[in-house]
Amino acid sequence: MYAVAIQGGAMRSIYALGAVRALVDLGLHDQVDSIHSSSAGCVAGSVLAGQARAEHPPAISDLVATFLDSLSGRNFIDGHRLTKMVDVDLLVSVIREQTGISAGGLKERSLRFEVAVTNAATACAEYFELGQCPSDAQLFEVLRATMAIPVLYHRKVRLGASAYVDGGISDPLPLLRGLAANPRAVIAISTVGAGSLGRSLSGKEARIVRVVPGISPPVRGLMLAQNPLARWAEDVMMRGSFGGVPIHRVTPSDPDVLTSRVETDRRLLLRAEELGYSDGLQALSAIAAGEVPAGGVAGAKPAPGEVAADDVAAGDVGAPQ
Numbered sequence: 001m002y003a004v005a006i007q008g009g010a011m012r013s014i015y016a017l018g019a020v021r022a023l024v025d026l027g028l029h030d031q032v033d034s035i036h037s038s039s040a041g042c043v044a045g046s047v048l049a050g051q052a053r054a055e056h057p058p059a060i061s062d063l064v065a066t067f068l069d070s071l072s073g074r075n076f077i078d079g080h081r082l083t084k085m086v087d088v089d090l091l092v093s094v095i096r097e098q099t100g101i102s103a104g105g106l107k108e109r110s111l112r113f114e115v116a117v118t119n120a121a122t123a124c125a126e127y128f129e130l131g132q133c134p135s136d137a138q139l140f141e142v143l144r145a146t147m148a149i150p151v152l153y154h155r156k157v158r159l160g161a162s163a164y165v166d167g168g169i170s171d172p173l174p175l176l177r178g179l180a181a182n183p184r185a186v187i188a189i190s191t192v193g194a195g196s197l198g199r200s201l202s203g204k205e206a207r208i209v210r211v212v213p214g215i216s217p218p219v220r221g222l223m224l225a226q227n228p229l230a231r232w233a234e235d236v237m238m239r240g241s242f243g244g245v246p247i248h249r250v251t252p253s254d255p256d257v258l259t260s261r262v263e264t265d266r267r268l269l270l271r272a273e274e275l276g277y278s279d280g281l282q283a284l285s286a287i288a289a290g291e292v293p294a295g296g297v298a299g300a301k302p303a304p305g306e307v308a309a310d311d312v313a314a315g316d317v318g319a320p321q
Contacts, residue, residue: 001033008039018276039168106131198230
């Protein structure tokens with residue numbers, strides 16, 4: 001079975017939605033055992049979770065069209081809303097209404113859907129498995145938390161005793177979590193070009209983050225630095241495998257098509273989604289046809305110079321403590 005790791009990137013995550021559409025059209029969705037998403041990657045993750053092993057899932061093309069309609073224009077992003085430029089609450093509502101995702105449904109299908117969030121005080125990555133949420137209300141709060149990007153969304157999200165912000169700050173692409181699930185192979189969907197994962201903020205974005213109030217020093221520092229987990233994930237994806245587990249990467253063949261993280265033009269968003277679909281077909285068609293090995297041996301010993309995924313999960317390699 002496959003683990004699928006999905007990056008966010010605000011509106012660039014539309015690319016991931018296209019890649020998931022390709023995955024579904026190729027029939028690979030019923031072979032997915034676990035999903036690991038961060039930030040707005042949870043949109044594509046939720047769509048995939050609604051499709052995987054479901055008896056009567058909604059048509060994937062109709063879902064994509066609905067999300068594009070809901071998120072384009074000023075529906076989702078509006079620069080005139082100074083304290084809520086990105087309407088995360090709207091996006092959570094669309095996910096709830098369109099995908100049919102629920103804690104009970106995930107449990108029933110034995111589908112693991114894990115979401116990364118960032119502790120607002122410590123900047124450490126934490127992970128919530130949605131099928132283990134005690135209620136659907138908490139499930140959707142976790143989705144809200146993973147997309148609660150500082151500056152653009154007006155509040156932190158409290159889950160239990162702690163407050164959380166955007167999961168992409170601490171773990172942009174939860175590849176490590178997918179590997180730790182002991183899959184036959186990992187499908188990693190990245191919304192940036194190869195070599196660009198986890199780059200630090202620069203220019204206007206960096207200047208804003210340096211001065212805006214309400215961000216803890218650890219979170220601010222991590223936003224302004226190259227993310228260590230992302231740096232590790234980029235290196236592993238370049239190698240193509242880890243601990244005997246193949247990694248099949250879907251990454252933009254033309255990163256310029258993805259434009260801005262706050263893009264609102266539906267035509268440009270559609271181009272990004274179509275690029276994700278095309279790249280997904282190219283990266284995954286051979287797997288679906290059985291022309292390349294479907295995966296390695298679970299629990300295989302690392303090759304020389306590698307470190308076991310469980311060791312990295314414990315914090316021994318690159319993970320922020």
